[in-house]
Amino acid sequence: MIICDFGPGDAPIRFDHARDLIVAYGADDLRPALARADAARAQGHWIAGWLAYEAGLALEPRLKGLLPKSADPLLVLGVYDAPVAATDSAIEEIEIDAVIPLILKEEYIRSFRRAQDYIAAGDCYQINLTFPLETRLRQGSARGLAAALARLQPVGHAAFADMGVGPVIVSRSPELFFATSADGRIEARPMKGTAPRSADPGLDAALAAELAASEKNRAENLMIVDLLRNDISVLAQIGSVKVPELFAVESYATVHQMTSRITARLAAPPSLSALMPALFPCGSITGAPKIRAMEIIHELEPYPRGIYCGTLGWMAPDGASRFSVAIRTLAIRGDNVRLNVGGGIVADSTAESEWEEALWKARFIQPLTTRS
Numbered sequence: 001m002i003i004c005d006f007g008p009g010d011a012p013i014r015f016d017h018a019r020d021l022i023v024a025y026g027a028d029d030l031r032p033a034l035a036r037a038d039a040a041r042a043q044g045h046w047i048a049g050w051l052a053y054e055a056g057l058a059l060e061p062r063l064k065g066l067l068p069k070s071a072d073p074l075l076v077l078g079v080y081d082a083p084v085a086a087t088d089s090a091i092e093e094i095e096i097d098a099v100i101p102l103i104l105k106e107e108y109i110r111s112f113r114r115a116q117d118y119i120a121a122g123d124c125y126q127i128n129l130t131f132p133l134e135t136r137l138r139q140g141s142a143r144g145l146a147a148a149l150a151r152l153q154p155v156g157h158a159a160f161a162d163m164g165v166g167p168v169i170v171s172r173s174p175e176l177f178f179a180t181s182a183d184g185r186i187e188a189r190p191m192k193g194t195a196p197r198s199a200d201p202g203l204d205a206a207l208a209a210e211l212a213a214s215e216k217n218r219a220e221n222l223m224i225v226d227l228l229r230n231d232i233s234v235l236a237q238i239g240s241v242k243v244p245e246l247f248a249v250e251s252y253a254t255v256h257q258m259t260s261r262i263t264a265r266l267a268a269p270p271s272l273s274a275l276m277p278a279l280f281p282c283g284s285i286t287g288a289p290k291i292r293a294m295e296i297i298h299e300l301e302p303y304p305r306g307i308y309c310g311t312l313g314w315m316a317p318d319g320a321s322r323f324s325v326a327i328r329t330l331a332i333r334g335d336n337v338r339l340n341v342g343g344g345i346v347a348d349s350t351a352e353s354e355w356e357e358a359l360w361k362a363r364f365i366q367p368l369t370t371r372s
Contacts, residue, residue, distance in 0.1 A: 002078065007083060054070070055280065078163060096138060128343065134337065180275070181320055185266070228284075240265040281309055285309040286309075306338075341361040
């Protein structure tokens with residue numbers, strides 16, 4: 001079962017009773033899996049599911065050797081007749097333990113300093129450095145947890161996926177990876193730049209204004225806009241790539257986010273076989289330039305990301321699609337819940353502020369934690 005709040009027309013949709021399940025575990029399985037999905041669409045079926053971040057290593061020949069060994073799939077896609085309207089689930093009592101980082105702050109600082117060494121040496125302009133946290137679901141189900149988080153705050157690209165393979169996924173992502181239309185238009189909406197919310201309206205407005213005016217955050221955002229423009233241009237008609245919105249600030253329950261929008265017209269009809277190898281993973285969660293950033297991420301991060309920083313979404317038979325960037329995303333196995341946080345490191349970043357900013361991004365789950 002998959003539930004996406006970002007169906008056609010932004011209506012919530014649900015995919016049930018897959019006709020087929022396409023699963024890829026190894027690097028050599030990925031492109032054939034995407035081709036199978038496109039073949040199913042050509043027969044009139046819908047595709048919905050997810051790709052783990054590490055699928056990006058497998059899709060890039062220069063990074064293929066970095067793929068870690070894992071029992072989890074790189075890709076899980078269901079083949080469906082059609083989605084149906086999603087309805088609210090029953091309310092459950094949900095309680096989780098306190099969220100604990102799986103690395104020490106000192107370990108993060110060492111990785112942060114190494115990332116800045118690479119930036120100073122000219123390897124990268126920006127590196128997205130992340131780390132995992134864990135908690136335990138003490139009461140309630142994964143589906144109930146998704147519903148409880150939905151009641152806490154609305155986001156643009158929320159999803160729930162229980163495919164019977166890999167972890168159960170609860171995503172509260174605000175970020176669009178890409179959307180395509182049947183007539184060949186594509187849009188991406190990367191997020192880069194974060195500030196905390198405040199309960200005081202005046203201070204909250206000041207924090208949003210400070211983010212909007214921040215030269216550092218604008219520079220980080222522009223790096224990723226340029227990266228995505230370049231990625232999309234590989235698939236686009238010449239001269240069609242545009243940036244109609246730059247440095248907008250969107251406000252969510254716990255953070256303000258800086259976003260931009262990139263649009264283009266594709267040179268060929270939309271297909272997963274073309275879109276994913278060219279665009280995945282989203283540059284907002286790697287750094288720039290992308291391939292070198294992903295090499296450094298592999299060196300500095302001790303845990304695979306899995307679904308975190310991967311993508312989850314759907315594609316219709318006519319080529320319309322919508323896929324999220326899987327941030328603010330939980331991977332659930334039994335009662336174990338893992339989530340990850342992080343942010344973009346640039347030359348003038350500081351370890352203390354980046355550590356704190358990363359932890360801000362876990363606040364969306366904290367109202368459900370056990371109170372002693």
